[in-house]
Amino acid sequence: MGYNITQKIIKGHLVSGSMAPGSEIAIVIDQTLTQDSTGTMAYLQFEAMGVPRVKTKKSVAYIDHNTLQQGFENADDHKYIQTVASKHGVYFSRPGNGICHQVHLERFGRPGWTLLGSDSHTPTAGGIGMLAIGAGGLDVAVAMAGGPYHLAMPKVCRVTLKGRLQPWVSAKDIILKILMMLSVKGGVGMVLEYAGPGVAYLTVPERSTITNMGAELGATTSIFPSDEQTRLFMRAQGREDEWIPLEADPDAIYDEEIEIDLSKLEPMIARPHSPDNAVPVSEVKDLKVDQVAIGSCTNSSYLDLMKTARILKGKTVHPNVSLVIAPGSKQVYSMLARNGALADLIDAGARILESACGPCIGMGQAPATGAVSLRTFNRNFYGRSGTLSAHVYLVSPEVAAVSALTGVLTDPREFGEPPRIDLPESFLINDNGIIPPAEDPDSVEIVRGPNIKPFPVNDELPRVVRGTVLLKMEDNITTDHIMPSNAKLLPFRSNIPYLSDYCLTPVDSDFPKRAKDNGGGFLVAGHNYGQGSSREHAALVPLYLGIKGVIAKSFARIHRSNLINSGILPLVFSDEADYDKLSQGDDLVIEDADSQVKAGDLIEIKDLTRGITVKALLRLSPREREIILAGGLLNLTRKAALE
Ligand code: MIC
Ligand code: SF4
Numbered sequence: 001m002g003y004n005i006t007q008k009i010i011k012g013h014l015v016s017g018s019m020a021p022g023s024e025i026a027i028v029i030d031q032t033l034t035q036d037s038t039g040t041m042a043y044l045q046f047e048a049m050g051v052p053r054v055k056t057k058k059s060v061a062y063i064d065h066n067t068l069q070q071g072f073e074n075a076d077d078h079k080y081i082q083t084v085a086s087k088h089g090v091y092f093s094r095p096g097n098g099i100c101h102q103v104h105l106e107r108f109g110r111p112g113w114t115l116l117g118s119d120s121h122t123p124t125a126g127g128i129g130m131l132a133i134g135a136g137g138l139d140v141a142v143a144m145a146g147g148p149y150h151l152a153m154p155k156v157c158r159v160t161l162k163g164r165l166q167p168w169v170s171a172k173d174i175i176l177k178i179l180m181m182l183s184v185k186g187g188v189g190m191v192l193e194y195a196g197p198g199v200a201y202l203t204v205p206e207r208s209t210i211t212n213m214g215a216e217l218g219a220t221t222s223i224f225p226s227d228e229q230t231r232l233f234m235r236a237q238g239r240e241d242e243w244i245p246l247e248a249d250p251d252a253i254y255d256e257e258i259e260i261d262l263s264k265l266e267p268m269i270a271r272p273h274s275p276d277n278a279v280p281v282s283e284v285k286d287l288k289v290d291q292v293a294i295g296s297c298t299n300s301s302y303l304d305l306m307k308t309a310r311i312l313k314g315k316t317v318h319p320n321v322s323l324v325i326a327p328g329s330k331q332v333y334s335m336l337a338r339n340g341a342l343a344d345l346i347d348a349g350a351r352i353l354e355s356a357c358g359p360c361i362g363m364g365q366a367p368a369t370g371a372v373s374l375r376t377f378n379r380n381f382y383g384r385s386g387t388l389s390a391h392v393y394l395v396s397p398e399v400a401a402v403s404a405l406t407g408v409l410t411d412p413r414e415f416g417e418p419p420r421i422d423l424p425e426s427f428l429i430n431d432n433g434i435i436p437p438a439e440d441p442d443s444v445e446i447v448r449g450p451n452i453k454p455f456p457v458n459d460e461l462p463r464v465v466r467g468t469v470l471l472k473m474e475d476n477i478t479t480d481h482i483m484p485s486n487a488k489l490l491p492f493r494s495n496i497p498y499l500s501d502y503c504l505t506p507v508d509s510d511f512p513k514r515a516k517d518n519g520g521g522f523l524v525a526g527h528n529y530g531q532g533s534s535r536e537h538a539a540l541v542p543l544y545l546g547i548k549g550v551i552a553k554s555f556a557r558i559h560r561s562n563l564i565n566s567g568i569l570p571l572v573f574s575d576e577a578d579y580d581k582l583s584q585g586d587d588l589v590i591e592d593a594d595s596q597v598k599a600g601d602l603i604e605i606k607d608l609t610r611g612i613t614v615k616a617l618l619r620l621s622p623r624e625r626e627i628i629l630a631g632g633l634l635n636l637t638r639k640a641a642l643e
């Protein structure tokens with residue numbers, strides 16, 4: 001029996017476990033990436049492990065999220081990351097050098113290798129045939145220390161692309177269509193592996209738009225073959241020697257399959273407040289636009305911004321629209337500056353930002369009250385833009401640029417000839433924004449500003465776990481709900497006590513006070529709890545507030561791992577109808593919690609207020625069971641070190 005690409009890479013990196021879907025496997029990690037808003041925690045945790053040098057083939061620390069420096073906090077975090085990286089063997093990508101996923105694709109990603117990143121959009125590198133997975137900071141710290149990464153062996157879904165995109169239809173429309181078909185939880189436990197004759201027509205930057213937004217499906221990752229397109233991209237990046245061909249065997253078996261006819265697609269748009277709320281642009285009528293934002297790790301490549309510049313050249317942005325553009329990397333920025341496209345954007349009236357995440361994570365450019373914002377980004381979750389009343393829509397750069405000119409949502413197919421931009425023969429290569437680690441680590445002193453506070457550590461699982469239901473939530477609660485991030489809060493990513501006053505406030509502004517008054521308790525939620533960002537803060541802050549368990553209909557992958565790593569019980573209703581039986585304010589108790597966890601998958605939760613017992617599933621691998629019993633992964637690691 002032949003293998004698909006996912007199975008080939010996993011097989012070549014397997015440390016333990018069997019490759020049967022759903023069972024726990026451990027794989028060797030070749031490369032890691034961190035960014036600054038999750039990185040401070042990851043490096044504090046790495047330091048706590050006492051390993052002098054990273055053991056990966058390459059680890060890179062990017063600064064791209066927290067680049068607004070209204071106070072000392074962000075700059076202090078940058079200094080900490082720069083020095084800790086230098087001392088421990090990590091490459092440092094300076095602020096201004098670009099968004100982690102864009103730069104990693106350009107300069108470091110390699111077909112056939114594994115990448116673990118403390119950011120949910122790490123799968124972007126799947127566009128060059130890399131098995132790239134997003135995880136919490138602690139898992140990335142373990143990988144830097146040389147430990148394997150544990151995950152459930154994913155199912156593999158073959159996404160067969162046939163035909164060719166019509167003019168004005170782009171890669172973004174492919175992934176929005178898939179989101180419309182599968183939903184934000186349709187990819188959980190799965191790798192989406194692209195195949196079929198349509199693949200050959202997509203360049204690496206286009207493929208990476210698709211793998212990037214596979215994160216919004218909840219997928220473990222997404223991957224394309226490594227073929228002639230991949231070779232051309234790597235050659236243009238001066239890295240052809242790192243290219244290898246990689247494709248599925250002709251008799252490879254897949255767990256699932258979907259097919260997309262590219263020639264039938266039209267420009268798409270995701271409506272507020274979910275990336276899967278997608279429809280063809282032609283179905284949304286009379287949408288007046290206030291803001292257009294082009295950039296983010298989804299759509300800020302050289303090709304995307306050249307298309308934008310061609311559309312805007314010689315024209316003027318509509319007077320009622322604020323157009324902001326953030327090129328994805330210094331490479332992209334500099335190439336636009338040299339070939340004149342940057343001047344075309346400026347002349348048309350665009351507001352140009354630095355190469356960073358910027359408005360995608362609410363770092364500036366919050367829309368006006370009730371405004372409509374069209375963005376080429378990947379997430380339009382409630383409140384993420386920094387303006388709770390804003391209506392954020394997700395579109396391709398083509399739709400964004402054309403609508404910026406007309407002031408209303410416009411189907412670009414009404415706009416005449418589309419711009420044709422080819423992949424350049426060679427990109428501009430200048431790696432002076434990437435600082436290699438120190439050759440003499442002893443000479444490096446790690447700089448820690450006053451904003452860096454210790455992270456909370458749990459206790460061993462007690463015999464009796466008791467607490468009140470502090471909040472009952474709906475389906476699809478995101479980590480942006482649990483731990484909101486915007487220009488005011490992101491500077492405090494290394495300060496858990498400060499962040500705790502904002503936990504779950506988009507759902508209920510009284511939650512932090514209630515949690516503190518009760519000394520912690522339980523959370524109840526619907527399906528796909530914790531989707532979105534990989535931020536560990538969505539587990540560490542609840543831990544700080546005394547949350548002992550979350551009882552949900554289902555969990556998103558990365559958040560479930562982050563809860564386990566923090567020693568918080570991720571409990572799944574064994575009968576979904578029991579969700580209706582629990583109410584906010586109910587007092588719950590799990591008796592003999594430690595022996596129940598040791599005994600198997602079923603946990604009995606007594607609701608003392610209603611006099612009922614609810615059964616929950618706690619399906620843990622043997623390793624996860626040990627982590628939960630020890631009160632988190634760090635405790636377990638320390639315990640192992642003492643034995
Ligand atoms: C995001 O896009 O939500 C982020 C901000 O990049 C997060 C990481 C974070 O919260 O710091 C992610 O995607 O993991
Ligand atoms: Fe940055 Fe936005 Fe990409 Fe997250 S999704 S890494 S915030 S650009």
